[in-house]
Amino acid sequence: MSKSLYIAEKPSVAQEFAKALKENFRRGDGYLESEHAVVTWCVGHLITMSYPEKYDAKLKRWSLETLPFLPEEFKYEIIPSVRKQFDIVSGLLKREDVATIYVCTDSGREGEYIYRLVEMMSGVKGKERKRVWIDSQTEDEIVRGIREARDLSEYDNLSASAYLRAKEDYLMGINFSRLLSLKYGNVVSGYLHTKYTAISVGRVMTCVLGMVVRREREIRDFVKTPFYRVLGKLNLNGKPFDGEWRAAEGSRYFQSPLLYKENGFKEKKHARELADILSAHPPLQAVIEKIEKKKENKNPPLLFNLAELQNECARLFKISPDETLQVVQELYEKKLVTYPRTDARVLSSAVAKEIHKNIGGLRNYIHGQSFAAEILEKGSYKNIAKTRYVNDKQITDHYAIIPTGQGLAAINRLPEKSQKVYETIVRRFLSIFYPPAVYQKVNLVTLVEKERLFSSFKVLIAEGYLKVTGNSFDRKKEDSGEKGEETSCDAAFLEALQSLKKQGVIPVDGFEIKEGETSPPKRYTSGSMILAMENAGQLIEDEELRAQIKGSGIGTSATRAEILKKLVTIKYLGLNKKTQVITPTLLGEMIFDVVNASIRSLLNPDLTASWEKGLTYVAEGDITSEEYMVKLENFIKSRTYGVLKLNNQYVLRQYFDKAAQNYKTSPGRSSANKKKEGKTNGAVNN
Incomplete structure (x- = not known):
């Protein structure tokens, strides 16, 4: 009797598949077997690309003469520590009674690559192969995935892009790391007084390093510019509020060179001059020129993809993207949430039709039960497919991260951090079934001595989705991000404002000058860096604008956290664990x-993103692997030959010196100078 073989990526996932198959399995060494099925697993990667010395022993020694290294055919080898499991999986793949192979590795490029390498090294031929593609590890989803499994050949383009991504990282890493280490390693180690410096270079990691260093240097070079604003102290029914002067058209200072911006002067004396003019004729009064009243709706944010969740967890919990990925992966494996390594922030139309099941399950979750019950009772989920939260065109492999509504028995056994992350995902999910928050806004323009004062007010009048977003663990409202948004007046004052009429008069208690100064750019946090990587080097803080950005970013949702972690591990970047702020080290700057x-x-984010976009084109079948490899090899050749012609090693010292001034333990200075500079140039890295 022929059997079906199911290959998962991890033992725990294999167990879930075995449960879903509902057969009487017996345990073997590295697999489970029943009358009709065999279930086995990889343990992550079982195969790796061979180092250059496997091609030629002479290549073990690093030499400029052997670069660029561009093999015609790539060699692969079994990772020694997992050789036993590879032999088990390989043996099962080739068993004569196995007729159909179900590929159940993670549903993404990396999962595809893990299996394809095993199949290639095993030499599997003549078997029916099917791909199981699932969005969660619930039993229903596993059963559906098996039932709807497609022929593996339909994923050949995805497989090709996975192979190319690995080859690209391998060739750039091998060639450029060797090239720059041989050319410049002695210069770096000589400056730092270390024995030897191997320079680590990567397609994505070097670009990320560049983003952090550039930002740090922007902050260092930033010169604060003071400016001076004039504020009228208005008084309505005994309640004071500010009216900000601006040089609007008709002002005696309109487009004046004395201004820093339309609402501030470059010098304090000119602000004082204006304040004196406005205070010249007591009793001081402001005449209402314009009053504008309007309601403003604020919609629930889009759902979490991995990058958004990593940013939110860095903000709320001060945990790194790598930690966030570990937590949400655990939640996925415990069936609590859907597949985490996703770039999508919306649902598919197919999922939208069944979404009541997810909501229904959350009636058993303490922090979601009342909201889930209300959503089901009102039926607000029924029209979700017509909203911006459902869009098939914005989904490639997987939809957004949402709770499954299942696995809730495991919640209380999870670490506190994991429980908080789960609650954050649940609240974001449930919020999309609620109406917008509604604010009443009032904009007021008043006149004093023909100069205009501007005041604006905002008050929340309908809570809408904000009733869902305040987490149970928030210490104060501001922590929830949205529910704690400040309003500038209360309901009673708003009513008084709305009763005002044009040409009415408001008493003015006086004018004050408020000094401000321009601010330098912010340093990246681990979370904001992930968002910047997702948006090809742009740190786009506006949630709505980010949703409109299309195209591939730097790295992928599956790799960004690991890249950031590596840069910290090799000491090119410093990460402050308490604040999650990222800064370069001296070595990183060098x-x-x-x-x-x-x-x-x-170092160019646009170029790095274009490589990622190219891999997407391969996965979508728009370009061939051969076309991509020609471009890649030409890039490596041209850059390698370019560096070989350079003779600029010792010019670098002036740049090293400039960077070193910003670190307490900089080389090449006397201890007296170090002590003196330490008082003024504290170490930038945390």
């Missing part, structure tokens, strides 16, 4: 200067 002087394009 590596930046080396790359900037040799292969500058590696």
Whole structure:
């Protein structure tokens, strides 16, 4: 009797498949078997790409003469530590009684690659192969995935892009790391007084390093500019409020060179001059020129993809993107949430039709039960397919991260951090079934001595979805991000404002000058860096605008956290665990200067994103693997030959010196100078 073989990515996932198959399984060594099925597992990657010395023993020694290294055919090998499990899986793949292979590795490019390597190294032929593609590990979803499994060949383009991604990272890493280490390693180690410095370069990691170093240098070079605003102290029924002066058209200062911006002066004396003019004729009064009243709706934010969740967890819990991924992966494996490594922030139309099941399950979750019950009672989920939260065109592999409504028995056994992340996902999900929050806004323009004062007010009049978003663990309202949004007046004052009429008069208690100053750019946090990587190097803080950005970013949802972690591990970046703020180290800045002087394009976010976009084109069948490889090899050749012609090693010292001034333990200075500079130039890295 022929059997079906199911290959999962991890033992725990294999167990879930075995449960879903509902057969009487017996345990073997590295697999489970029943009358009709065999279930086995990889343990992550079982195969890796071979180092250059496997091609030729002479390549073990790093030498400029052997670069660029571009093999015609790539070699692969079994990872020694998992050799036993590979042999087990390989043996099962080739068993004569196995007729159909169900590929059940994670539903994404990396999961595809893990299986394809095993199949390639095993030499499997003549078997029917089917791909199981699931969005959660619930029993219903596993059964559906098996029932609807497609022929594996339909995923050949995805497989091709996975192979290319690995080859690209391998070739850039091997060639450029060796090239720059041989060319500049002695210069770096000589400056730092270390024995040897191997320079680590990568397609994505070097670009990310560049983003952090550039931001740090922008902050250092930033010169604060003071400016001076004039504020009228207005008084309505005994309640004071501000009217900000602006040089609107008709003002005696309209487009004046004395201004920093329309609402501030470059020098305090000119602000004082204006305040004196406005105070010249007591009793001071402001005449109402214009009053504008309007309601403003604020919709619930889009659902979480991995990048958004990592940013939110860095903000709320001060945990790194890598930790967030570990937590949400655990939630996924415990059937609590859907597949985490997704770039989509919307649902599919197919899921929208069944979404009541997810909501219904949350009636058993303490922090979601009342909201879930209300949603089901009112039926607000029924029209969700017609909203911006459902869009098939915005989904490639998986829809957004949402709770499954299942697995809730495991909640209380989870670590506190995991429980908080789950609650955050649940509240974001449930909020999309609620109406917008509604604010009443009043904009007021008043006149004093022909100069205009501007005041604006905003008050929440209908809570809408905000009733869902305040987490149970918030210490204060501001922590919820949205529910704690400040309103500038209460309902009683709003009513008084709305009763005002044009040409009415408001008493003015006086005028004050308020000094401000321009602010430098903010340092990246681990979360904001993930968002910047997702948006091809742009830190777009506006949630609505981010949703409109299309195209591939730097890295993928599955790799960004690991890249950031590696940069910290190799000490190119520093990460403050309490604040999650990222800064460069001196070594990181020196590596930046080396790359900037040799292969500058590696620091370009747009170029790095274009490589990722190219992989997407391969996955979608728009270009071939051969076309991509030609472009890749030409890039590596041209940059390698370019660096080989350079003779700029010792010019770099001036850049190293400039960077070193910002660190307490900079090389090449006397202890007296170090002590003196330490008082003024504290270490930037945390």
